[in-house]
Amino acid sequence: MSTKVPMRIVIVGGVAGGMSAATRVRRLDETASITVFEKGPYVSYANCGIPYALGGVITNDAALTLQSPQGFKDRFNVDVHENMEVLAVHREDRVLDVCAKGSDAIQQFPYDKLILSQGAEPFRPPIRGIDLPNVFTLQTIPDLEKIRQYQAKHGCSRVAIIGGGFIGLEAADALHGLGLQVSIVEAAPHVFPPLDADMAERLHTEIRRNNVNLILNAKIQKIKTNGVVLAEGPPVLADIVLMVVGVRARTQLAEKAGLKVGKTGVSVNSYMQTSDPDIYAVGDMIESEHRIAGRALELALAGPANRQGRLAADNIFSRHMAYRGNVGTSVCKVFDITVASVGLSVRALRQLGYDPLWITVHPPDHAGYYPGSHAMTLKVAFEKKTGRILGAQVVGIESVDKRIDVLATAMQAGMTMFDLEHLELAYAPPYGSAKDPVNMAGFVGSNLLRGDVRILHVEDLKLGADNNSQIVDVRSPAEFSRGHIPSAVNLNLNTLRDNIESLDRKRRVIVHCQVGYRGYLAYRILSQMGFDVVNLDGGYKSIIDGGFTALQTTDEKL
Structure with a gap:
């Protein structure tokens, strides 16, 4: 033997x-x-x-x-x-x-x-005062125990969180729930680095809605026992400082x-x-x-x-199992909303040399006629020639994780925007729609790839600088009155055909609605009648949620 x-x-x-x-x-x-x-x-x-x-x-x-x-x-x-x-x-x-x-x-x-x-291990930047006893990292159970002991001993009521990434946002949510006064100090222009700025803006709105002091583009001079001193602006008062700026x-x-x-x-x-x-x-x-x-x-x-x-x-044990690589799937709870991403943002793709296409949709998280439905926002980036999915970002209240998981699976499988059109996803009114948000992203992206629509992104809309364009808002007059793009004219989609002659055929037409669908219908009408036309990606909601204040006539959130 x-x-x-x-x-x-x-x-x-x-x-x-x-x-x-x-x-x-x-x-x-x-x-x-x-x-x-x-x-x-x-x-x-x-x-x-x-x-x-x-x-x-x-x-x-x-x-x-x-x-x-x-x-x-x-x-x-x-x-x-x-x-x-x-x-x-x-x-x-x-x-x-x-x-x-x-x-x-x-x-x-x-x-x-x-x-x-x-x-x-947590990164500790070379900041004066970073070794003070009221400065902590938040990665291990001993870190957790040290923070609790310090808080109990000193009766702390104010916390400054240095860093607006995953841990910083989760900690802000959790500590705010305990009744502490919370400040988030972020060096970048927006929180949650995997997102593009327009998608992160909704997180900023949610953070501020919960009375959390959010400071962006912040440069820290030093940390003191009673707070954080910034290069510009008033000091951030805090009894505890959490240093969560990455690892x-x-x-x-x-x-x-x-x-x-x-x-x-x-x-x-x-x-x-x-x-x-x-x-x-x-x-x-x-x-x-x-x-x-x-x-x-x-x-x-x-x-x-x-x-x-x-x-x-x-x-x-010689099984020869190769790792297939990451696509960077992540999800995070930020107070009453959820944010998730997979792949790379448009900004990151461009930095790597990609020239991606992308679309933005705002579908309901489940059937709109079933109680409790909320709009979510999906932004999906993909290759121009193949439609291969390069990245996706989702912000919403419910079922955000479900959609990002589907998109992450699609990316690992090498699927394209055309494939998203054909996904058969579970449907019942409390959980989804007959046309799931992922399907909707596939429909819009595939329309773009096939040439059925041309789009203009909100960040590329230059008011006053493009005299060769006319902006046509095809929402209802009531929607238009609650807020609209300066210089836009209101031609309700239902009467657009009757008012075609009011448009200048020598100038490009930028059409938009609230979320994009009616704008797409208007695009199809006008393009088949010989107009040079583009549809505004994501509609007026992308302007409001994305923080493009120069393009708004009101601050009202629609």
């Missing part, structure tokens, strides 16, 4: 990717020796839930910890060591130097295969070991192998290929990290 020599697999990092790898290894090989080293005091915890625990939405911190070291030992026969830091990797000997927290004694552990899953991949151990490291993380191939074929790396510490960017981008986030951990385990 032959005796199998157990494979020694060591994993550095005990959260998403690391524990997915550990449990997958066990399912593939019952004899393997599996050891996990975690620098912190917790393993297998849901760090994405920490902002909600801070705000009291999650009332039991224990719910964030999905499994304990003893639980892993009992169920998977995995040896998990908390508060143990790996200091060095000796690749030639396949040995690790490991040190327990609070000890100077170095222990050595051998490995046959090594998986690095160390994640990313950086933890690459120090890999660099020290001589592994190849790129600009934003450890370099790996499609099988999650580093430059050393016996060492794998997964999660936020690596450069993950972005399928649209065509190059490695940082930060895979929790979903891809878990899948990468599984793939690393598969490939250790």
Whole structure:
């Protein structure tokens, strides 16, 4: 009877990717020796839930910890060591130097295969006062505990959140729910970087509607115990400052070991192998290929990290499972609305050299005749010649996650705007429409690709600078009276045919309605009658929601 020599697999990092790898290894090989080293005091915890625990939405911190070291030992026969830091990797000997927290004694552990899953660490910019005791990051359970202890001790009532990304917005929502006075200080022109500015404007409106002090284009001079001093404008008063301006991949151990490291993380191939074929790396510490960017981008986030951990385990056992790359799917709750994105924004696509087409639609989240329906906004970018989907952004109240998941699946499958026309999606009045918002985006995009319509984007509408154009608002007179584009004339769609001769055939016609559909109908009428005509993408609602105040005659939100 032959005796199998157990494979020694060591994993550095005990959260998403690391524990997915550990449990997958066990399912593939019952004899393997599996050891996990975690620098912190917790393993297998849901760090994405920490902002909600801070705000009291999650009332039991224990719910964030999905499994304990003893639980892993009992169920998977995995040896998990908390508060143990790996200091060095000796690749030639396949040995690790490991040190327990609070000890100077170095222990050595051998490995046959090594998986690095160390994640990313909060970025702390070089700002005066950043090391004050009232300045915190918000990434781990110990961070959560420190903030609570400080708040309880000092009776804090005001918080300044530095950074308007995922964690900053989630923390603002959660802390506002506790009754704290919240300020968001963002260096960029808008929050939530994956969005274009017009889509982010609706988030700004929602944030301000909830009496959160939102400061954009902010440059911080220094942080004090009572707040944040800006280069311009009054200081932001705060008892607690949360520094959530992004993260950086933890690459120090890999660099020290001589592994190849790129600009934003450890370099790996499609099988999650580093430059050393016996060492794998997964999660936020690596450069993950972005399928649209065509190059490695940082930060895979929790979903891809878990899948990468599984793939690393598969490939250790020669299953040759290649990672297909990220499309950057994300979703975030911002008070009473939800924002989601996949792929790249129009701005990011242009920066990468793309010349994309894009369309904007405002369909209801479910059948309009069923109670509780709300308009959502979808912006989808795609290639000019092929219609391949390059990115999508969705903002709404309900079912935003459903639509972004469909679009993300379509992107992973390499689908086009033409394919969106044909998707058969679940329909019942409480949940959707016979023409789902994703279908609607496909219809509008395909019309553009086929040449059935030409569009003009709101940001390209230049009042007073284009004397060769005439703007025709085809909404009802009542809608027109509540707000319209300066210099627009109102020709109701239902009477447009009777008033054709009032238009100057020598000048281009820019038609629009509230959301785009009636404008499209007007376009079809006028184009077939020989007019040079374009339809305003997304209609008047895109002007209002996108913050284009120069194009509005009122501030009324329609």
